[in-house]
Amino acid sequence: MKKPCTVLIIFIMMFGVIIKTGCSDRKYISSRSSSQKITIGFSIDNLQQERWYIDKDTFVKEAEKLDADVIVNVAYNNADTQISQVKDMVAKGIDVLVIIPYDCRKAAVAVNYAKKNGVKVIAYDRLVLNADVDLYASFDxxxxxxxxxxxxxxxxxxxxxxxxxxxxxxxxxxxxxxxxxxxxxxxxxxxxxxxxxxxxxxxxxxxxxxxxxxxxxxxxxxxxxxxxxxxxxxxxxxxxxxxxxxxxxxxxxxxxxxxxxxxxxxxxxxxxxxxKPISKLATAAADVAVKLAKNEKITFSEKINDGKYDVPYLKIEPxxxxxxxxxxxxxxxxxxxxxxxxxxxxxxxxxxxxxx
The missing domain is CATH 3.40.50.2300 (Response regulator)
Structure with a gap:
């Protein structure tokens, strides 16, 4: 008889979100050793708006607190550049890709490439269509x-x-x-x-x-x-x-x-x-990225349809x-x-x- 899963619900007051770890429909397999340091690839479409600097700095700071390295690439409003940068980060051995897509459709190429190479993917703030990301972290x-x-x-x-x-x-x-x-x-x-x-x-x-x-x-x-x-x-x-x-x-x-x-x-x-409380989003996304890299099973009560798949949705209120x-x-x-x-x-x- 299969032993039932126990779900641990952690309410993080400072985040304003609920993260559940334990049971999940998604099973992750990774060849990384538990002794290896986690590396997260953060792909940003541009830094034209003031807020993206805050997202970037907050995310990196939180990830480093959790003993993870972050590679940051900026595509400067070019979908092809973003795809190329993601492929390069995958080649460097990232465990998780966090992507702010420039083009919600073309970015699926980058997501699919990462997933085929065993990299988990978080769509940050913006949804990637028809890509079945591991998590969409954004506002309502x-x-x-x-x-x-x-x-x-x-x-x-x-x-x-x-x-x-x-x-x-x-x-x-x-x-x-x-x-x-x-x-x-x-x-x-x-x-x-x-x-x-x-x-x-x-x-x-x-x-x-x-x-x-x-x-x-x-x-x-x-x-x-x-x-x-x-x-x-x-x-x-x-x-x-x-x-x-x-x-x-x-x-x-x-x-x-x-x-x-x-x-x-x-x-x-x-x-x-x-x-939009950016610090809540960036901090929560970094926390989940590290959990994904550690193969901790994660589920969220909300889902959103990306055009083809219902994907987990970490939703924060504006x-x-x-x-x-x-x-x-x-x-x-x-x-x-x-x-x-x-x-x-x-x-x-x-x-x-x-x-x-």
Whole structure:
């Protein structure tokens, strides 16, 4: 008679996630010796956005705490380069590949190559389609869109909306847009809201976002609200609005809570942003990567379909951030300091530190 598995559930308070080790549907076989040091390959698509530096540094720091080495490669927005770099890391003997895919479809080539060579794979922040990764570690991206749309509806319940999406190569844009439209559809059907333009940008380009909004304004398109899928796109939109002296008239929302966006929020140039606690994601992903390398069986209660397979999903909740809760979220978490966020605001208007 087969002995039943015992599942150990570890609740890690500082992560805000539940990791279960013990039983799993996935069985891992590795030829590595228990005495060998674990090596993780971290493949990053680019370092253009501020947040990726935080992801990288936090992940590496946590992995090193767990006595693992990390090889970091940056593909600089090139799918072929990313595939080549992954193959090189596999040749160097990595135990686990953690990949932020530039192209959600082409990255499957890199994932399949790694898996065929006995390397476990974590898709980090962005899903790789049709690849059956060992884990997808990310935020609830549909909720990101829901938070953005709800905030905008509260500010502008009627009028012309523009949605600025990220690139088609990033599947997060699909999920964020779904969250947005799930909220807006009933207002569209009621005739309260009209989507005058859905813009798709390449590589999350602020310049493309700015040029697209400027063109609409030049063509006398009336815009009441702009939902930008991240803060880089929001910055581009706000630059265009500034040229037409419309910053105070057209609310803009974004995502990532980068420092410039947080400054715009408290200065009332941007309505809100969505804060994704990156340290939780990076720390949890590093912890799971080491467990995978050690062949510890891991299962998660959530799954997500990658187009072909249902893959385990480590999901972390995002938070809506506006001027009112900036201190209790982004600043309290240590993501940014009060001095950084409020540097352009008179000190008499800074929020009080309730811990003093």
């Amino acid at each position: 991206n549909e909720k990101v869109g829901t938070l953005q749309a709800n905030a905008m509806i509260k500010a502008v319940s009627k009028g012309n909306y523009v949605i600025i999406n990220g690139p088609s190569t990033d599947y997060n844009t699909v999920m964020i847009n779904k969250g947005i439209m799930d909220v807006l559809n009933k207002y569209i059907k009621a005739g309260q809201i009209k989507i005058v333009k859905q813009i798709v940008t390449k590589d999350w380009s602020a310049d493309e976002a700015s040029d697209s909004i400027a063109k609409l304004l030049k063509d006398d398109t009336h815009i009441d609200a702009i939902i930008a899928e991240n803060d880089t796109l929001a910055a581009g939109a706000i630059d265009a609005l500034a040229e037409y002296h419309l910053i105070s008239s057209v609310p803009v929302v974004g995502m990532d809570a980068d420092i410039a966006a947080c400054q715009r929020v408290v200065e009332e140039q941007q309505l809100m942003t969505v804060y 938070l809506a951030v506006d001027k009112e809760n900036m201190y209790s979220t982004v600043i309290k978490d240590g993501f940014h300091t009060v001095e950084e966020v409020y540097m352009n605001v008179p000190k008499s208007q800074w929020p009080e530190d309730k811990n003093k």
